[in-house]
Amino acid sequence: MELTTDDVRNLAKTIGLEIPDADLNTVALRLSGLLALMDEVEKALGDEMDKVDPIPPVYPREDF
């Protein structure tokens, strides 16, 4: 996933955020990098991710 600065500008518009041009490329790099890494996670764990509940932040289980 390689987002362009235009992609990022338009995405930001959906949440009412105006990112100055000088910072658009950095945000695009950060977001593109994270989404690419999520692709790796999906490749490795995707099927199992369908079978678990999202993590609770506390420890309700007796064994811990």
Next chain:
Amino acid sequence: MNDTGLAYLSVAEQAALIKKREISPVDLVEIYLGRIEKWDRVLHSWITVCADAARRQARQTESEIAAGRYLGPLHGIPFGAKDQIATGDVPTTMASVIQPDFGDGMTATAVQKLQDAGAILLGKNNLHEFGKGSSVNFHYGEPKNPWNIAYEPSHSSTGSGISVAAGLVSVALGEDTGGSIRGPAWANGVVGVRPTFGRVSRHGGIMYAWTQDTIGPLTRTVADNALVLQAIAGHDPKDPLSSTRPVPEYGRHLTPDLKGMKLGLVREMSVGQTLHPEVERMLGAALAVLRALGATVEEVSLPRAKFAVPLQFLTSDPDVAAVFLRKWLKKHWNKFDVGTRTRIAAAALVPAIVYARAMRARALVRNEILGAFRSYDALLALMNFVPPLRLQESVEKIESREDVASRMFKSRRMCTYPFSIANVPALSVPSGFTADGVPMSIQIAARPFDETTMYRVAHAYEQATGWHLRHPDLEKTVGPALQTADAQLTGA
């Protein structure tokens, strides 16, 4: 004993002298205020020093103790708090210039508990802006490593680590979402603990990664750390996610040996990576000490640990952005540091479906880590694959996709985020020095709510090695920079 000697004593040692009235809390506060005035012009570990209030409280404490009303080992002990933790009428800046006080008059429960135990708030410690480790610029001065100011003091609870290491305070509170306590503990050569999530109330911490944020202590010894955690732990109705489990007496379980203990060295967070030669030698020596103390050490593989870093960025950062965007980022974009604002903006744009999938993946990573605790009493890892970097190398620059990948897999985060994702207790304990005199540490993690075992392993190791007895000689490490600063001021 001279003032420097008193400044570097452990809390336990200072408390014994205060109890016997061989030193006064007034003296201790004055020693630290004097050292802050002298050294912090270079170290930049404090944002606010509440000298007058600390002096008033010290005098009151002195009177209480003289009248036979000694409260216990924290009575009269000066402490600092990361300037992300609310402290009543002492402002909480978040190291930001957006507004002068984010504390809204609150006092964090952890701070209140220390004050109830008689500890004296000395001031607020410097941090990376908003506790995000991506700052490029520092509005309150760039924090410096007291062991060698050319090297990084690590990210986020930076001033808390520096001030304890440099003998500018007895103990400090920090905040750890992904490693913000353990990192500064590592780079500055002190003990830092991320408690189990829910062990310490989050109330009064200005932090919005609600599934991962923790408040914990940074101290010069493991026993001190156990003492402070004991004081701040426990259920708090103001934090609905704080645990109702009883708080054990951690100090009672500190033993000089580790006979019968089984420790797992996480391969992906240590020997499975390319290690800097000095880190490799340090780790080998540390493992030999642990084995000599009676522990069995085996390698254990947690292949999913490598996903912890992106998963935290894809979940906890959006949680933070969910608050920051409306409250501050839209209005004050240019007042944010460029590293902070671009990191939060990227998090704000993570699609909901990706966030939801990443939360599921976090469950899998956590389950793998918890599974290891069925076979091992504690897990061992490095704090980083390299020693602390030179300052200019440690600044997070994002100019290419390679920079993003490097931040994910080659940084300290690879060692600390897995235990954060699992929300287990984890501790950084000093384990040696580089040839340039910069500290290194190992990391010890334990089962949820088993801080007792984590402290036991760390204490036995600390006592066997004696790294905690070394302190930076500020005259040598900071003195020259101080002279330069003074010369510039006087125009010499």
